[in-house]
Structure formats: C-alpha cells, structure tokens
Amino acid sequence: MTVVAGGAAAARPRLIRAINEQVLLDHIRRSGPLSRTELANLSGLSKPTVSAALGSIERAGLVHATGQRTGSPGPAAILYEVRPEAGFVLGLDVGREFLRGAVTDLAGTVRSRLSVHTKAGDAMARVQELADLARTLLAEAGISSAQLIQTVIGSPGVYDPGLDTLTLTGRIGWDSPAVLAALRQEFGATLMIENDVDAAALAERVHGHGRGVESFAFVSVGTGIGMGLVLDGKLRHGSHGVAGEIGYLPFAEGSGSDARDARKRGSFDASASAAAVVRAGRRAGLRGASTAEKVFAAAARGDSVAAAVVAEEALLVAKAVCTVITVVDPDLIVLGGGIGQAPGFLEAVVDQLRRLAPVLPEVEVSVLGVDTVVAGCLAAGLDQAWQHLAGHRMTS
Structure with a gap:
C-alpha cells in the first residue's frame, strides 16, 4: 500500500x-x-x-x-x-456526387483544398476514391500521412460508438460493416467519422451565425434532411448517435414512391427533401419540374402552382423547426442546404413559425458555401488533435 x-x-x-x-x-x-x-x-x-x-x-x-x-x-x-507544423488535420466530405477535402495545420491554416466529381459505382469504389483524394491533398500540402494527427470524414449516416457501426447512410450506401473496416484500413487509427450535417453545424459555430451562440440548431434541407444540434456550446450526438435525424420525424408518408422513400430515409425526408418537392410539382401539373431549384425558380417568377408547392414545403419545414423549438428551445435556428438557402424560403418558414411556434427564436440562413462540411470536419479534427496532444502530455 x-x-x-x-x-x-x-x-x-x-x-x-x-x-x-x-x-x-x-x-x-x-x-x-x-x-x-x-x-x-x-x-x-x-x-x-x-x-x-x-x-x-x-x-x-x-x-x-x-x-x-x-x-x-x-x-x-x-x-x-x-507552431503550425506541429501536426496536421485532414477533413473529407463524402457526397453522392462530389468528394471534397482539405488539409489544415494546427494553427488552422488550410494547406490544400480539392473537390472532385465521384464516379464510384459502389461503396468500396467510393472508399478508394476518397483514399486517392486524401493522397492528392497530402501531396499538394507537402506532407506525409505520418504527420497527420487526425482524419475526419463527414458522411451521411449515424456512427454508434457503442456498437461501432455506421448506419442510416441513405443514398451513399455505406451501411455494410465492410465499409467501416475498409475506411480504417485506408486511414488508420487517426480516423473519426462525423455526420455531415453535424459537421456543418460545427462549421456554423466556428465560421457562421453560430459564433458565440450557446444553443442553436442547424437544419439542412436539400437532397437529404438533417439537423446538427449545439447545446451549451457543444455538439450533441445523443446516446446512439441519432440526435438530429429529423428526417425520421413521423410526418405523413403518402403513397407510392413517397411511402417507399419514407421506409428508407424517414417520413419527413420523404415529404420535404428535394426529390419530394419535384414529385409535388409534377403531381400539381407544373411543367419543367425536373429539380427543386427549377420549382423554386418558377415560384419566384410568379407561377402560382409552383408557389403553392413552395408554400407547402415551407409549412413542412416550419413544423419540423417548431418541434425542435418546443423540445430544446434554442437561441437560434440556421437553415442550410439547397432548399434551406433558397431565396425567399427563410421568410416563408418564419411566417409559418409565427403561427405555429410558442416562441420565435432568431432564424437565419447559412452564408457558408459548398465546403461547409469540410470546414466542420477540420474544426472537429483540430479539437480532437489538441485533445490528443494534451492527453499525450499528461501520460508522457
């Protein structure tokens, strides 16, 4: 003793x-x-x-x-x-059409940045493309993989640390355990996986409207739907990693393709994502409704049919935001994604919230661009890298 x-x-x-x-x-x-x-x-x-x-x-x-x-x-x-060269962080964003990435030093200065169109036909091919992108970024930054302290991949889906599983990856199709194993083989022990919308919320906290705000929700509405929730200054994942998966809010599923989408990605996603806006436009008889962007453009030109579709979309999103307000009462709501950042959409959502919500927090549109997820991955990676260095100092 x-x-x-x-x-x-x-x-x-x-x-x-x-x-x-x-x-x-x-x-x-x-x-x-x-x-x-x-x-x-x-x-x-x-x-x-x-x-x-x-x-x-x-x-x-x-x-x-x-x-x-x-x-x-x-x-x-x-x-x-x-000292910037004391270590480096790699951030990668996995999308259905694009792979984006950047390397930063410990001072937060970006040393290389790149975006490529993905041609992968399956999940394993996408892993290989991501590894190729990482090697190109490291080469352009003039560093080796041994100098990386942290690698963060922003991906659709939920990582459950208790079960060590990546699920609900939707259109990316990364649910197989073999994908997680392949990613670890490529990127090693420094790998961390972050939900892409959560990463965007981190970027918003560091670079956008969330700076200095203790509690806010970043609600992304576009090809998919999700939310990143920051409470007491910290990103919240929940016990199983599903905090913010508002695409699964139990809104009406409809029938046909709507119902099939609801079973795959959740009822709200099936009702209010970009694909749902296109389907709603076509059902309403809107000509040229091949993308959500074209539906919103038609509404902006004064097309009454398109305007009705956009109004219904604003109501759906306002209902989801109202749910968030009544559960966590954040200081701020930030709208992101292709639909969330569409001209005039903020005002339409706020008009509905005035009618629906018990209180109206500040609501803003994200001003961050296509590299938002990468920026969030770098922010998460830098935090993790400094924790690693501090932990190493304590144990050495």
Whole structure:
C-alpha cells in the first residue's frame, strides 16, 4: 500500500504540470499570440508557473516565439503562438456526387483544398476514391500521412460508438460493416467519422451565425434532411448517435414512391427533401419540374402552382423547426442546404413559425458555401488533435 501511495504522490506533480501546459495551450490556440504576462492573467497561474509550462511546450515543438509586443512601458514582451507544423488535420466530405477535402495545420491554416466529381459505382469504389483524394491533398500540402494527427470524414449516416457501426447512410450506401473496416484500413487509427450535417453545424459555430451562440440548431434541407444540434456550446450526438435525424420525424408518408422513400430515409425526408418537392410539382401539373431549384425558380417568377408547392414545403419545414423549438428551445435556428438557402424560403418558414411556434427564436440562413462540411470536419479534427496532444502530455 505504501508503494502505491508513494507512486500516486510522485505522479501528482507531473499531472499538475501537464494540466498547466494544457491550460496554456488552450489559451494560445484560441487567443494567441500571447505574452507570458497575458497568459498569467488569462490562466490565473503565477508567472514562474507560466514560464515553466511554456518552456516545456515550447521544447516539445507545440508553440514558438513569434515576435514582440511593443508600445507599452517596460521591456518588449515576447509573444507565443501555436507552431503550425506541429501536426496536421485532414477533413473529407463524402457526397453522392462530389468528394471534397482539405488539409489544415494546427494553427488552422488550410494547406490544400480539392473537390472532385465521384464516379464510384459502389461503396468500396467510393472508399478508394476518397483514399486517392486524401493522397492528392497530402501531396499538394507537402506532407506525409505520418504527420497527420487526425482524419475526419463527414458522411451521411449515424456512427454508434457503442456498437461501432455506421448506419442510416441513405443514398451513399455505406451501411455494410465492410465499409467501416475498409475506411480504417485506408486511414488508420487517426480516423473519426462525423455526420455531415453535424459537421456543418460545427462549421456554423466556428465560421457562421453560430459564433458565440450557446444553443442553436442547424437544419439542412436539400437532397437529404438533417439537423446538427449545439447545446451549451457543444455538439450533441445523443446516446446512439441519432440526435438530429429529423428526417425520421413521423410526418405523413403518402403513397407510392413517397411511402417507399419514407421506409428508407424517414417520413419527413420523404415529404420535404428535394426529390419530394419535384414529385409535388409534377403531381400539381407544373411543367419543367425536373429539380427543386427549377420549382423554386418558377415560384419566384410568379407561377402560382409552383408557389403553392413552395408554400407547402415551407409549412413542412416550419413544423419540423417548431418541434425542435418546443423540445430544446434554442437561441437560434440556421437553415442550410439547397432548399434551406433558397431565396425567399427563410421568410416563408418564419411566417409559418409565427403561427405555429410558442416562441420565435432568431432564424437565419447559412452564408457558408459548398465546403461547409469540410470546414466542420477540420474544426472537429483540430479539437480532437489538441485533445490528443494534451492527453499525450499528461501520460508522457
């Protein structure tokens, strides 16, 4: 027993040093460049403690001196910032038509970015295309796979960490356990899989309307339907990873292809996705209703049939958003996706919410573009990478 107690006592100073280092890393990462005095003020640590911890993480190659702050009384203060080359993160977005990706350093600077049209005929071919894209991105960034600290793939579907399964991938068709095994074989131990809409919500929190907002819902309506939910500043996945799968809200399934789609991807998805808008336009006799974009364009030109289809779509989306409001009461709703970002759609949804919802939070349209999922994957990867580095400091 004495040996155990002694070992614990000996380990305590090392743990405290590692915690101090993590605190400084977090401040430098989020607010740098910073001086020793500024770090002491932000962290509440003494200046000698800051100097010791800063020297340790500088020797480890995680931060470096980047210049001096002048203009105030006394000697110029040396500033410290993250050393970008200490590691890299790879973010990949898997879509039905496009594969997108980017590589960033630990300072958050994108070193390479690429989008390619997928020609894959099956799931395994798509895995290979994704691996090829990753190799191209690494080559353009001038780094090797060994320098990657984290790889994040944004994909439709739900990853359940308890069961280690990827399901509900819809049109991508990645539900087979063999796909997950193939992805791990290609990308190794650094792989993390994030739902694509959840990744978009992370991007919104870092780069969009969600900055500084503690609770918001990112609702994506387009080819598919989903939601990313941020509560108390954290993305919420739920116990089984299905938090935000609002495509399965039990709206009317209809008949024929609507019912078949509902069984595959959920009732709300079947009722309000882009394919559903096209079907509604055709049923209403709208000519040229080959895409949802054309239906919305016809409504914008004053076509009364198309306008009725768009109005019904706005009502469906408002009902889903109203459900979210009554369950979690977020500060903000952000609409994304091809339909969610369509001109005039925000106003139509808000008009319905005024009638349906008990309260009306702020509602905005996302201003982020086609690289939103990649940006979210990079944000998630950077957080994970810094956690890995901090954990390594605690155990080394």
